[in-house]
Amino acid sequence: MDRTGKSDSGSSSMTTMGMVFVKAQNTPLYSKAWTPSTTGGYASTCIFLLILAITSRMLLAYRTRLERSWHDKAINRRYIMISGQTEADRERQAVGKGGEKTEVAVLTANGTDERVKVVRSAGRNLEGKPWRFSTDLPRAALFTVDSGVKYLLMLAVMTMNVGYFFSVLAGLFVGELAIGRYTGAGEGHH
Incomplete structure (x- = not known):
């Protein structure tokens, strides 16, 4: 390539653009069709x-x-958990692992089912939210x-x-x- 920017074969030229700010009012934006002329x-x-x-x-x-x-x-979303736990197990989980708040719920048409529990997330551990x-x-x-x-x-x-x-x-x-x-x-x- 010679000093003019042409290759030895002379078929193509190379232009360089300096990284300086310009004040031209005809600078294209996004395409040549969007070139302000006034x-x-x-x-x-x-x-x-x-x-x-x-x-x-x-x-x-x-x-x-x-x-x-x-x-x-997501914090207020309630999850249903069913288990055959003893009263002592339910009391331990009422405090909850990871700070969960729990409530015993009535979810059956026949009355209270103590095996059913509604768990609400405490909000601190929502990294594992489902999609x-x-x-x-x-x-x-x-x-x-x-x-x-x-x-x-x-x-x-x-x-x-x-x-x-x-x-x-x-x-x-x-x-x-x-x-x-x-x-x-x-x-x-x-």
Whole structure:
């Protein structure tokens, strides 16, 4: 390869892109079709990125709220245990292994069945939660949408356009200022 960037055969050229910020208002965003040609188009693109960044923070806050709701439901979910235990065994388990809270329940049409017990999780040990379609499908879908928005923001910043960069930062700032209190500490920070 010679100094001009052409290979010895001269059939292809190599271009290099410096990693510097640019101020050009005609920087393409996501595709060549989205290349602002006017100042208004550039401003609209920057406003879009601002709104997209705010949406990113909103999705994180919504996801955090859903996770808390799902966690609370898992804590309050009751499990039925049937055993042929003695009264002493039931008293020991009423205190519970792992901090479980238990209640003796009436679950039969013929009256009290002392072999049936309803156990409620104490919430501290929910790592082994069972897979649930009603929880895990929305969790995965929301995670995918949130990740997609964050990748779009990342691609906008990678254009090295100053206006796009500051639009993303401004949107993240406004989003965090408005709804940051609804996200958990340390969640979703890049």
